[in-house]
Amino acid sequence: MLPNLVMELVENHVTAFDKATQQSSIPPLRPAMILPVLLAVLDIPYPEPPSHLDHLRSKLSNLSLKSSNVWATATLLLVYVLHFNRRHVTDTASRKYDLHALPIAHIYRTASRYCSVGDAFEFVFPVLSRLVLDECPYVLSSLSVVTSQPSPASLSILPPTHVSLGRTYGHLKKTQQTIHMPVVVDLLCDLDLLPIDQAIPWLTWLVETVLPVAMGSSPPFQEPSTLSMFKAPKDKLLARPSTALAFPEVCGLIQAVWSRSADGHPTPHALQLHLVHALCPDGAYSFQDLVQEPFSILRCDPRVWRHGPLLQLLLSLLTTFRDVSSVHLRQLHADDALHPSTVDVNQFILVQDAIIVHALLNVIARLDAEDAYPQFRLLVKELPAMYDLLPSIPDLLSANDLAQLSFRCHLASALCREYPDAVSTAVAQTADKFLSTQVVEFLTAVLPALGAMAVAFCDIAEECVQLLMKLRVQINHQMTDTLNNNTAVSQLEGTVQRVFAQIVRSTHES
Structure with missing residues (x-):
């Protein structure tokens, strides 16, 4: 197990720059071999530290050693599985291992209890925590509930099975009284x-x-249910x-x-x-x-x-x-x-x-704002139509108002996290060719003075002509888009033509 895990760490942290090599160089371990080892922790509890079993140490030494080996192997395999699945961050369907079938929460909870200095999971727990946070953060939310209010009932039935759950919690379905939420x-x-x-x-x-x-x-609903959407x-x-x-x-x-x-x-x-x-x-x-x-x-x-x-x-x-x-x-x-x-x-x-x-x-x-911003990532993930905003991110971030810019930065951040490889450079450059109204008005006011300077100083005439040609390309592109075309763009087009003609006439006269 250790050589495979070490090679996987090298794959992710050293050769991760070449995705083609990263995804094909080392074949993964078979799921049929990994699943039984991980599920074994449900039947074998983790042994208590020796200080709690001094009087039984001679009788339980072999059993404790076997349990420790099972838990160590399962924990390393879980780290391996989470690391390998990170190769397919943008394509969840092609991931090798199905995390939902693995007892991640059980392993994580046990590792969190024995991660202090000198404990068995001291060094692996930080890596496991980071991987769980990235791949299955719901484990952390359930862990906070368990650690804040430990229940003797839950400790007595670990590891759970379908039969033990039915025997322990079956009365909840039959009761007509108030549901006891700690048991739930x-x-x-x-x-x-x-x-x-x-x-x-x-x-x-x-x-x-x-x-x-x-x-x-x-809360009381004060509007009719037939309200127009x-x-x-x-x-x-x-x-x-x-x-x-x-x-x-x-x-x-x-x-x-x-x-x-x-x-x-x-x-x-x-x-x-x-x-x-x-x-x-x-x-x-x-x-x-x-x-x-x-x-x-x-x-x-x-x-x-x-x-x-x-x-x-x-x-x-x-x-x-x-x-x-x-x-x-x-x-x-x-x-x-x-x-x-x-x-x-x-x-x-x-x-x-x-x-x-x-x-x-x-x-x-x-x-x-404090209620809406935390939901951005969720909205972007659950609403596929938000994908269409990706090409407009450069324009989305061109806001002068601080409140609007904060709102748009949260949205752009959520979009980039959800679709890190979705927008090609060509699309981003196309979106960047649109000139904002402020830039158009600025160029309209400044270009005549720049043309006069080019006439007076012939050394900068060539650079001025190149700028005018680039502006003409951008203006023609923007005028084909009805959403970004306005009178200011038309005025800028006329200004570019007049300045260009002025420079050409001065060149012929000289």
Whole structure:
């Protein structure tokens, strides 16, 4: 294991400049060999330090040594897996290892307990922490809950299994009384240790019963449910909801379990509808309602916009039902081929997308800066349409107002993190050819004086002509774009022609 891990570290830190070489030079270890070793830590607890077992040291020395070797091998393999997957940062689909099937949270929690000076994980824990933060940060959020309020129940059932979870937490599904949230937190943390197929049976109960309780009572909704999506929501309703979430950490843990296991649910549409009802308590939507109007999901509890995990759930639902609606509309159009209609399906889908974007902008414009900025990365990740802003980043950052520039810098940073290799140099240079209005006005005022200087001093005439030729190319390019063409550009074109003619006449006269 150690030679493979060392070679992988060399691959990432030394030859990382050549991506073609990096991705093909050393073949990866087979998943069939890695998975059993990592899953072995679920059946073998990590041995306690010798100071706690002095009276049993002679009897348990061999068992402790075996457990230590299993945990050391699994931890090094996890570091190897996370390092190897970083080769495909921009292409998640081609990654070699499926992280969701690995007990990352269990290994990370154990390593965090034994990472002090002299402990077994002293040197590997910093590297593991950085990799987990980059590849699966949801482990850190669940860890903070476990370490802040340790539960004897959760410690007694480690390592968890589907049978032990049903025996320990099965009464939660049957009870009609108030749900005891500390026990639910233990359940959610243990679900993170189970394979996906064993966590799926808990999803419906978590979404239908636990999530509404974790969100708590919603603030009074003072606007009708049939409100037009083009009308901006009230500032008082969106800016500062009067009621906070009851258990925000539970909402985050539910989102983590949902994100890794919801795709494998046997009835995904029914499960998604339960989630819509939890996030939109004031709207009794049916599945057909959401297929016809997917933007109805945006009429949600206003507290969702401020909480990142809930917003991620909302945007994933929006994308899912938007795709389902598009497929449904195209199928209807194909089935109705014998009765042609004047309605263009693509135009109808475009109208739906416009309604969604308009409604989202209405919400974002009314959120406070400290609430809106943390959600940028999430919005960029969940909304594919944000990709179209990448070619306009140079123009996006040309703002003189400090508040606008701060807003745009956060947006540009989120775009570049999500799509680091998306924009080619040619596209960026094309976007950079557009002259802002301030630059156009400045050149219009300065060029006549520059032409007079070129006439008086012939030595700079050649440089002046080269500048005018470059400006002409940029002006012609900008005049073909209706969004960047205005009267100031036309005035600059006339100024360039007059100055160029002035220099040519002075050259002939001399």
